[in-house]
Amino acid sequence: MLGNFQHSQLRLEVEAAAPVIRDSLTKIPQLRQWLAPLPLGEGLPERLVPGVTLHTGIGFATLTQTVDRVGDDHLRLILSGAIDGFHEWYWGDGWVQSRLEGISILPLNLGQTVSLLKLRQFVTGIKGQSV
Structure with a gap:
């Protein structure tokens, strides 16, 4: 792999309960909403579980994400x-x-920053609703 080793850790306050955040990160319909316009692939289960693979990206910047752990x-x-x-x-x-x-x-x-901000905007918009 070409490139540089990079690492980043970011934490944001969000106006949402833990179950709303969890569902926004682990349920495919919610992921599709806040990650739009990035595709996730087809034939995915309702919720992320270990072993599920997502395919995202545009053009040369394609990314495969395989779920290792979820809780x-x-x-x-x-x-x-x-x-x-x-x-x-x-x-x-x-x-x-x-x-x-x-x-x-x-x-x-x-x-990473853009993703966190999009997630915060999404969960703040649905706070109080059951996802």
């Missing part, structure tokens, strides 16, 4: 393609944290 308060994805590494998510009532490590020519911190 009530965490998600770990193994990354390959445009990024070789991993992406971990942790959450609780009122906060979400993202840890990303990998080798890539892409600016990982920028993409």
Whole structure:
């Protein structure tokens, strides 16, 4: 893999309960909404479970993400393609944290920041609703 080793850890406050954040990160219909316009692939189950593979990206920046672990308060994805590494998510009532490590020519911190902001906007818009 060409590129530089990069790592970043970001944590944001969000106006949402932990179950809303969990469902937004682990249920495919919610993922499709806040990750749009990025595709996720077809034939996916309703919810992420270990072994499920997502295919995202546009053009040369394609990314394969394989679910390694998922729980009530965490998600770990193994990354390959445009990024070789991993992406971990942790959450609780009122906060979400993202840890990303990998080798890539892409600016990982920028993409991670955009993803977190999109997620915060999405969960804030559905707070109080059951997902």
